[in-house]
Amino acid sequence: AIKVGDMVYAWTLEDQIAQKAECGGAVTGLLKYALTNKMVDAVLAVQKGQDIYDAVPTVVTDPKELVGTAGSLHCGTLLIAKVVQKFQKGSPDKKLAVTVKGCDLMALHELAKRKGVNLSNLLLIGVNCGGTVSPVKARSMIRDVYQVDPNTVHKEEIDKGQFIIEYEGGHKGISIDELEESGYGRRSNCRRCLYKVPREADLACGNWGVIGDKAGKATFVEVCSDKGADLLQKAVKSGVIATTPADPKGIEIRKKVEGAMIKLGQKWRKKDFTALRSDLWNTIADETSRCIKCYSCIENCPVCMPVAGNGTETKSLMVEQGALPPSPMFHMRRFAHISDSCVNCGQCEELCAMDIPLALFSHAIRSEADLAFEPKLGRPDYSN
Numbered sequence: 082a083i084k085v086g087d088m089v090y091a092w093t094l095e096d097q098i099a100q101k102a103e104c105g106g107a108v109t110g111l112l113k114y115a116l117t118n119k120m121v122d123a124v125l126a127v128q129k130g131q132d133i134y135d136a137v138p139t140v141v142t143d144p145k146e147l148v149g150t151a152g153s154l155h156c157g158t159l160l161i162a163k164v165v166q167k168f169q170k171g172s173p174d175k176k177l178a179v180t181v182k183g184c185d186l187m188a189l190h191e192l193a194k195r196k197g198v199n200l201s202n203l204l205l206i207g208v209n210c211g212g213t214v215s216p217v218k219a220r221s222m223i224r225d226v227y228q229v230d231p232n233t234v235h236k237e238e239i240d241k242g243q244f245i246i247e248y249e250g251g252h253k254g255i256s257i258d259e260l261e262e263s264g265y266g267r268r269s270n271c272r273r274c275l276y277k278v279p280r281e282a283d284l285a286c287g288n289w290g291v292i293g294d295k296a297g298k299a300t301f302v303e304v305c306s307d308k309g310a311d312l313l314q315k316a317v318k319s320g321v322i323a324t325t326p327a328d329p330k331g332i333e334i335r336k337k338v339e340g341a342m343i344k345l346g347q348k349w350r351k352k353d354f355t356a357l358r359s360d361l362w363n364t365i366a367d368e369t370s371r372c373i374k375c376y377s378c379i380e381n382c383p384v385c386m387p388v389a390g391n392g393t394e395t396k397s398l399m400v401e402q403g404a405l406p407p408s409p410m411f412h413m414r415r416f417a418h419i420s421d422s423c424v425n426c427g428q429c430e431e432l433c434a435m436d437i438p439l440a441l442f443s444h445a446i447r448s449e450a451d452l453a454f455e456p457k458l459g460r461p462d463y464s465n
């Protein structure tokens with residue numbers, strides 16, 4: 082029997098999914114099994130929209146449509162937690178399966194602590210995540226560094242530390258380290274992320290550690306909960322998913338890669354946070370002086386809940402109306418307001434119309450506090 086802690090190579094036995102999937106198609110195969118067999122009422126996953134820079138969160142209720150959500154979109158910088166919150170607001174009793182990256186999962190846990198989502202109605206299929214690339218940066222990186230028209234790129238992937246593009250006329254890969262040294266590559270909040278394998282989901286799925294003849298053709302699945310074990314077991318029994326125990330060498334490699342990625346995240350934290358040390362106040366004042374008070378940072382934050390009376394609503398008495406830029410205290414108050422729960426998802430910075438490095442400031446503040454508090458940022462509160 083499959084149990085918590087098991088690590089397997091898994092793959093779909095459905096050709097259509099296998100062709101479109103990123104690795105073994107286990108994620109899409111499992112989601113399809115859960116929906117077909119009414120373990121859930123709907124699936125929330127991510128689908129390619131206009132092009133590879135356009136990742137669209139999609140709620141699927143017809144199992145046949147799930148194949149459209151297979152594959153990884155590395156320029157998909159969205160956060161799924163708020164979509165889950167909206168879904169549950171409209172359908173509080175429906176069971177939902179969701180594909181989650183580390184930041185999605187952390188935001189869900191923070192929302193659950195505030196009764197903003199009901200985790201018991203969720204089936205969480207985690208995907209390992211080494212980071213995402215902003216669609217705007219990706220376009221300029223492909224044009225300037227790869228010397229390729231970004232509109233001709235029809236596929237991208239991250240493999241063995243390279244960001245690889247396929248375009249009309251060929252393919253090209255450049256190491257992410259090299260891209261990041263020249264100011265491109267992953268979003269800065271992703272560089273600082275230390276949550277690479279989402280073990281607080283029901284299953285944690287990825288490609289690290291798949292070696293031998295299954296390399297590229299299977300998904301590495303770590304079973305993280307009884308719910309996850311039950312889903313995998315039933316899907317295998319019904320013949321839609323096949324598994325084999327993970328190669329012990331592969332498990333070692335996965336551990337090493339995860340460790341190296343966490344170390345890299347710590348290196349970026351050190352670099353980014355020490356750079357702030359010399360003149361924190363003036364840096365914040367200077368950067369936020371571009372603010373046009375569009376309130377996108379508040380609206381898109383998964384953990385900032387603007388409610389009348391708590392000072393974060395857009396018509397706060399503490400914010401002078403019609404004045405631009407706002408006093409730097411406008412942002413300082415917001416950082417303070419979310420400092421108990423900022424999960425470094427980066428949405429505030431990603432969606433800032435004026436490119437203010439907001440995630441950097443709030444992450445720097447929150448990370449310091451996180452050293453002293455339990456439960457850690459974005460992790461479940463087991464005391465409940």
Ligand code: FAD
Binds near residue numbers: 104159210211286300
């Ligand atoms: P599939 O059956 O192809 O299903 C993929 C699932 O991911 C689908 O449900 C799809 O909707 C969802 N998805 C696609 N893009 C996004 C997105 N941007 N945000 C949220 N969900 C999305 N694995 C590693 O081992 N190491 C890594 O460094 C790593 N980095 C990743 C970075 C990103 C941005 C993503 C999305 C995934 C990453 N993965 C990584 C996981 C890996 O790419 C596969 O998703 C995983 O191995 C499952 O493979 P599969 O064939 O079973 O998935």
